[in-house]
Amino acid sequence: MTAGAGRLRVGVVGLGRLGKRHAENLAYRVPGASLVAACSPVEEERAWAREALPAPRLYDDYAALLADREVDAVWLVTPSSLHAQQIVDALRAGKHVFCEKPLSLDLAECERVLAEAERYPHLVATIGFMRRFDPSYRDAFDKVQAGKIGRPFLVRSQTTDMNDTEGFFVRFAATSGGIFLDCTVHDIDVARWLLGRPRAKRVFAAGAVALHEGLREFDDVDNGVAICEFEDGKLAMFYASRTQAHGNDTHSEVIGTAGGLTIGRNPRANRVEIYDATGVRNECTPSFFDRFEEAFLYEARAFVEAVGGGAQAGATLGDALEATRIGVAMRESLVWGEAVDL
Amino acid sequence: MTAGAGRLRVGVVGLGRLGKRHAENLAYRVPGASLVAACSPVEEERAWAREALPAPRLYDDYAALLADREVDAVWLVTPSSLHAQQIVDALRAGKHVFCEKPLSLDLAECERVLAEAERYPHLVATIGFMRRFDPSYRDAFDKVQAGKIGRPFLVRSQTTDMNDTEGFFVRFAATSGGIFLDCTVHDIDVARWLLGRPRAKRVFAAGAVALHEGLREFDDVDNGVAICEFEDGKLAMFYASRTQAHGNDTHSEVIGTAGGLTIGRNPRANRVEIYDATGVRNECTPSFFDRFEEAFLYEARAFVEAVGGGAQAGATLGDALEATRIGVAMRESLVWGEAVDL
Amino acid sequence: MTAGAGRLRVGVVGLGRLGKRHAENLAYRVPGASLVAACSPVEEERAWAREALPAPRLYDDYAALLADREVDAVWLVTPSSLHAQQIVDALRAGKHVFCEKPLSLDLAECERVLAEAERYPHLVATIGFMRRFDPSYRDAFDKVQAGKIGRPFLVRSQTTDMNDTEGFFVRFAATSGGIFLDCTVHDIDVARWLLGRPRAKRVFAAGAVALHEGLREFDDVDNGVAICEFEDGKLAMFYASRTQAHGNDTHSEVIGTAGGLTIGRNPRANRVEIYDATGVRNECTPSFFDRFEEAFLYEARAFVEAVGGGAQAGATLGDALEATRIGVAMRESLVWGEAVDL
């Protein structure tokens, strides 16, 4: 760790809803980390930081934060279109980088970041695929590694959100990259992680507009399905939806030659079951925020440990590139109505 | 089997809702049985039998049915207060007897029937504790026998009905024997069956009137709880309710030194799960009729096999006596507010 | 109904494992039906029929059974390759026909049967997609029809069998049509049934050989995944497997704009849960025979009712043709590595 007193000095960049959560975790709940700086162009967000965080230095300009010599690592929770350049700038400024997914929606940009990162092997750079840090996903990964299901050969995984009747994501459709690059990238990363990091060979995708007609003009859908074949013969199936009635239902399954594992197949909100005239039921996690609260925390802890010399626990830039590569191919397949070879 | 052509010739007595089900099972779904006669004092019920059954001889008088020499076995689905004498009469007429539970609410009467039955060892007489024939209860029993949970020492069991807003059972309270003799006898029999037929040593019972105030004048409750200690140190806990919102929730649990089994802990109506704005749910079995449809059928098949020389699979008269003995003690405990030693 | 005494006189053809089950259902558990004849070229099977069935006329030759004027309907449980011609012959002989799936693996043959059947509108001809008669599938269908999940637009469905270490299906691979035509046809039919009988527009399929290398020479796989796009914009995803460790896990899900339904997501063997040092668990249905025992019975009852003038409840020949058409396209997609337009 480069920090004097043994603590990694972090500057968080971007203080939207998710940025706030990262900032609070880093400030109060990550041993070995000190949140020393925060950066946002939005005055309200800086005002929040002044109140809620332990007196970080506040910047409205990313370059200024990078110039802060008391910052060892930057934590990027910024719009996706900025990620690639901000990572490069951070590395050049000698900072470790954590960046929210995706690395970039553009493959060439992804490759440019990887090339740059190779020049700074002493710096940690990771992309925030937080599911790898959810305790249940982690338990499943460990069981797969331990051979509990034999040889894994198929992953089924889904990211489905509760329907947003306001359709925020429709307005966002022009820049989101579409449902596969926005949602399914998480599942792609989960699949590759559980299957041993295979490279994709071919994808096919299809979709439906169930509720949000406005997506059609962007060649996007509110429900998408996809199949991915990997070079080693393994397979993955994906489902993404923006229109669920019951909550954020993110679940995954890995199937092997001696059994299978599901992770989160019933998106229980907690341990309560209700029985009444409607039957026996449990409520569901309303959003990914609720579902992955712990994962965001453990992700931050793992990053700090990695900087301190621990194992790289999260997704590498290479993993992020492969997720984008597959997501882009799915988007093409959806638009063209054909399988896409990679 | 005493029947000429190898089939047991059965006469069903009582054609109420449950009697009709037994009659249909015996007529169409029990290999080795022929339903040759039916008896009911109610003309409408005999009319139903004329339509729905394969031409049985119809009687409005039990004595007349007993005089029918072409009847090998009687199947009593009559009011509880008639059971004891009808069993005795059937045995004296040389018929095998199946009788719905309970044997009798009166212990002396139970003993009188047992004494009489001892004089007819060649005749099968069994009481219809149908849970012993439910495939799931049977699977649990087999697993216990096979030592899968070590030594079983505790049973928890419940019979809870969906609330009947018409409160039929309130009008029935004067003669039902109360909630323990009416409902919990099933659980008592299950407990003794799973625990190896121990004799009871002490019981304690308590109750609440949740909705049906009319029960108070009969010293009865609409929700009852009880503990039973057995002579061999084993234990049972019971719950009975007439006021459930979700359905008939009959479930049991047997706990041993190496594990436990639950039977029916979620009273799923079927294999469908619904997810919508209320969460993830399943509907429930509305009544014991729905829950134990298979059990009534397998019970009849087992009786026919027992007459044919197979193992006695159901509850003996002795089991039924012990269930009544325990149920009566629970009722006393409820009224007196004290533990009752047996 | 054409039968004199009001009962449909049925002749069952084929007395293998599944044929025996159909025969017993028709003989003993289907009101309105009489099993009057049975046909098998295998002497052992006819011997079984002599013992187990109520004295049907026995034939070793299909033509002889068709010539039996006391037979109103034939029940075909014969090898798939015989189905098409046997149906045609039965219709020409004036018999109603129930035929196990598939109608045929060859599209031209399917169409020939449909053309022939149009000449006999007074005769019932149905293909045995029994899931439509499973009580849970039926409940889901009714809920969809009642609008409980809004507008359905996506079905996910799977047929997965417990691994057969003897690999019977490998020897069968040359004639089975491959995993999609052998297993997924059921899911295709379920999807179309739940989604309102749409026509397919495009399919994509992929597969893996997890355990049974011998399948490769037949261009077959032991695990297959597929996506089907329908003309009305609806979607289906399928999974088929021959290598599960836990049992026959046949389950389906239908997703609508206001919620979703799963059918059989946990393939519970019964209502027992076991808790011990391994956790809390339930055992699973070992085979489709155990899972769909009720469905086979209700299917037979529905056929008899349909002959008697009731609604056509099962899959029509047209449904069966469409299932084959989709299954054939999946097989092509698997072999070619491309999406296939229909």
Place this chain on the structure above:
Amino acid sequence: MTAGAGRLRVGVVGLGRLGKRHAENLAYRVPGASLVAACSPVEEERAWAREALPAPRLYDDYAALLADREVDAVWLVTPSSLHAQQIVDALRAGKHVFCEKPLSLDLAECERVLAEAERYPHLVATIGFMRRFDPSYRDAFDKVQAGKIGRPFLVRSQTTDMNDTEGFFVRFAATSGGIFLDCTVHDIDVARWLLGRPRAKRVFAAGAVALHEGLREFDDVDNGVAICEFEDGKLAMFYASRTQAHGNDTHSEVIGTAGGLTIGRNPRANRVEIYDATGVRNECTPSFFDRFEEAFLYEARAFVEAVGGGAQAGATLGDALEATRIGVAMRESLVWGEAVDL
């Protein structure tokens, strides 16, 4: 809050396994609290504190800690027999007090503490029944308060631990107060909390020694069951066990006139389900430590908020006295074999 800089300055007393967890929570995860002191007579535990905590002042003597004017509140995680006097001493020293359960196993001592506490109404004193702070228990409580199950009238609750083959608790039996005072007090508190804090009227208890024969000499059991009747006619049933094979299975149920709630009925370790040759299963929480990790944290936060003027969220001394009163009566009932009136 009495602390100068707005933070409650806490001294933790007792640094065993549970004390360590409390200390870490207070040191790092409770906004508004500072862990400024720790007390243990055990040098190893103080050494641990030196390493793991942010430089608290360390004491080996409780009186010395009480004399520390920079301590606003003491956090007692000491042997049960010391609780009562330590609470009194803390109050007299002007400190707020959090004390692990139980208040005392002796009723007279409980009452003495309550009398003393009445003299210090400005000081917060609470007993650590942490289940009230578990998110699922809290959700159930809120639903009951919101009338979701109508009027609650029955609680069933259990505390069952994985079997400790070393039988630590046997050696502990002489001072533990027995299974009801050691384990069931939690369930008693849950029952009263969910039912509106009724007073007990009568209890009955029974037990079995399933595995640990050494308990007999202490009139204790390794499995106990009990019924409690409350003055307002409500009921509770309890089960406690030291011999479970599957883990710590702490679960509760509250039943009302319009439905019921279960909390933790399947003690899932996480969101993973495993399917393999044994069926479909989930692993279980091994110990109360794993099950109630969050509850211990939220409990500490609530205490700090209560000192700061927030609502008293936890169990009062009066609640703790009533739990002891009921637990003592259960123990008497177990020994005497009679119901005990309170």
